[in-house]
Amino acid sequence: MLRHGPTIVVSPLKTLMADQVSNLLSRKIPATFINSDLAKDEKRIRFELLKKGAIKLLYLAPERFFVRSEEERNGLKRTRPSFLVIDEAHCVDQWGRDFRPEYGRLHEVREKLGKPTVLAFTATAGREMQQRILSSLGVNDAVIFVRGVDRPNIALVRVKAHESERVNEIAKLLRLRELQGQKAMIFVPSVAVGERLKNALAQLGLEIPFYHSSLGTPWERQELVKRFVGQSRPVADQIICTNAFGMGLDVPNVRLVVHWQQSASVEDQLQEYGRAGRDGRASAAVIFHEGRPEGRDVGRLKFMAEKTAEAAKLSEIESIRMRERRFRQIDQVSAILHSSSCVREAVIDYFEGAKKRQPLSLSTRILDWVFGSRHEAAKIRFCCDHCDAALIKKSGAVGYVAEAVRGRR
DSSP states (O other): OOSSSOEEEEOSOHHHHHHHHHHHHHTTOOEEEOOTTSOHHHHHHHHHHHHTTOOSEEEEOGGGGGOSOHHHHHHHHTTOOSEEEESSTHHHHHHTTTTOGGGGGHHHHHHHTTOOEEEEOOSOOOHHHHHHHHHHHTOTTOOOOOOOOOOTTEEEEEEEOOHHHHHHHHHHHHTOGGGTTSEEEEEOSSHHHHHHHHHHHHHTTOOOOEEOTTSSOHHHHHHHHHHHHTSSSSOOSEEEEOTTSOTTOOOTTEEEEEESSOOSSHHHHHHHHTTTTTTSSOEEEEEEEOSSSSSHHHHHHHHHHHHHHHHSOOOHHHHHHHHHHHHHHHHHHHHHHTOSSOHHHHHHHHHHOSOOOOOOOHHHHHHHHHHSOSSOOOOOOOOBTTTTHHHHHHHHHHHHHHHHHHTOO
16 A cells, blocks of 8 residues: 555456455545446546556456457556555466466566566465466565465365265255354355256255356346345345355355365365355365265366366367376365365365474564454364264264354364
């Protein structure tokens, strides 16, 4: 805020931009966004405000830097920002080659903007991904700050169940007394699986809306988001969604996150179950699996990875490398799900590696004090299905989740 130039924030989703800008304006911080939903005159007005120094934070999608309008491109070049901020920076690695290739060209953007200082933030990037993000952004010598990824207030539960059994188990979870008036999210790997789950739950008397990227119009998708966060009526406390939903949303009282099957990477898994318990209160995450590393769940993810690699405009060698990397990421999640050890420790090790007992520097302590969570996480009472195996044997997975959400044994 004190720098002369503005800050450009690269953000992946329009809904996320709108939500963050709205929150900033409510705090009297001059911010705005520019995207394709705006009329030409509205864009011009916002560029004029930026030129006059009236905007301190400008939110853009990465594609905005490569639009056909030369006037708009030149307007961005003239901003000479003090900082280039990459929000949800794991998208640089996950989307930077295939789904949204402009993420892979942000190093070019930085050069054209005059090489401003880069700040890249993400809650989900393992050690390998951290290095790939820095390389893609052209800042290999950047300093990396890693805060603890552990969420001690979230009980982690792996449940072995065939697809035919999962609908009934999910219905039992959603009907728990402890979840009434609280939020629950069910992540599915594809639209087809989501539609089947929605219809099956409806037959059991549970009408749960389903959010995915091709749902209706942008307005309809935004309206469903508002219903879930409580800004629109009727409020939707429970939602089925693909991973297109939830990124960057800060909904405090999500008590339960359910995964129909494993995610495509450990980063995705943490990003998704990390929706739970953001207010620090006791919550639970349930992940269904088949009980074996290679099965229909893993096959579905690898088939989708194959299709993505084929659709990407890459050379044959690069396409093979992409496929191999995605397969390895899928196998890394599978290894955690089928291990006979603590799930929490496996996730922590993936992101942080061996714990280094080094004293925190003064600057890091200040960062923790300023930017650290305002919510104190609940004291650990539940860990995972491995550490609490005796309790699960006694109460069953659904009973364990109920006690975990209550926060007491």
